[in-house]
Amino acid sequence: MSKPPARIRLADAAFALFDERGYEQTTVDDIAERAGVGRTTFFRHYRSKEDVIFPDHDRLLELIRDRLATSSHRTALVAVSDTVRLVLLHYIDEGDLARRRYALTSKVAALRDREIASVARYQRLFREFIADWMGDPTESASLRAELMAANVVAAHNHVLRRWLRGESADPVAEVDEAMREVLALFPPPGSPAEPGGGTTVVAFRTGQDLDALLPSLRRLVEGGPER
Amino acid sequence: MSKPPARIRLADAAFALFDERGYEQTTVDDIAERAGVGRTTFFRHYRSKEDVIFPDHDRLLELIRDRLATSSHRTALVAVSDTVRLVLLHYIDEGDLARRRYALTSKVAALRDREIASVARYQRLFREFIADWMGDPTESASLRAELMAANVVAAHNHVLRRWLRGESADPVAEVDEAMREVLALFPPPGSPAEPGGGTTVVAFRTGQDLDALLPSLRRLVEGGPER
DNA sequence: CTTTGGAACGGTACTCAGTACCAAGGATAG
């Protein structure tokens, strides 16, 4: 019969009331009252009403930062995949709580916006990490970093939402597969040519000697300004 | 000496005060007072304090929806590019206003979150449009639609932010180029092989007749289960 | 010219989130 700590009681009361009356119809006073504490105590444990639902986004942000930091240049892309898996596992660990939160964010616009803002912070971390990793200050590289980061979080969110909706039995395998697909979109820097899509095989026969052809081939492959 | 309409006066007063004292330090009363109207009038013209800065995101949303709607199945990808260019031009038309807004969203977290939430709504439109266009209800296609939409808005935002920072002399050309790059990442459905990245050119010489080689080549290109 | 109807405006009063401050209780170290 011993009471759980106030922080837990507040969260329980909040979710229960949100389910009963809806988010906007529930005041902080209501939550505090049902939890059996004062209004002040609520704001001591949670910075805002929304914070009851998103308690540890800061911690998750740190988690991502730390995981990305512990990676060498060679293992950068692996680190990205690992980090995404880590974030997904974090949500899965929350289990039913994550699903109740999803039900709320699906209905209340203010909460959806808040969720999106948090995700944007993750994306920013990935973007900065990838940009650092590429080390290339050109505008083209900057765009690529932006795109890669957008893909990474989009893939994660896609799988996460599938799991939240109960559409995925093995989300970890799915996210790994999705990340492979994402990273395949971006050919490694050493690749021969522009990402033109697909594989082109040219077979031809000529009487010319191979050495005579090489200069033309080289020009084609290296794609200089001359046509 | 005739006064501009209240809506304009309110916006001018708001931006001036935000510049002088900062966003949080400015109350709605301050804005209304400087504009020479009552507080009630402020909320009649703008739903909230943030709305003064983001006045027509709803209209922009409609613009996107309409432009995407007027496209046949064949021109879907062109419509996406056109729409992105349209949105970019919308911001460019705002000129200095867009830049002042950018200065604010760069400093005030609440405004940045709001901006991000709006962009997420655009992204949703693109995702739904692309998913419809692909018409393929499989999980793989769904992920692809999500990724494409993420890329499209990321590319747009990248170019837009460059222009807002004064780093781009010809943002329209840049966004067109960025969109080409994005769409090149996603090979069209009829493409021969997996998006493995890059272009492979094979040049070789043989004494065999071309007809004798064709079956082997065909097997390679079509990529059956046998190696 | 008068009347009527609607639209824009200003004012008052209210709810609620979030902040600041202070006073009381309870445990602990000395």
Add this chain to the structure above:
DNA sequence: CTATCCTTGGTACTGAGTACCGTTCCAAAG
């Protein structure tokens, strides 16, 4: 027993956003 710290609850305040009401102004209809 006492001084101290920490947690808690209460009170009071600011500011955003909503609801409602009375006024004014303008225009069309009579």
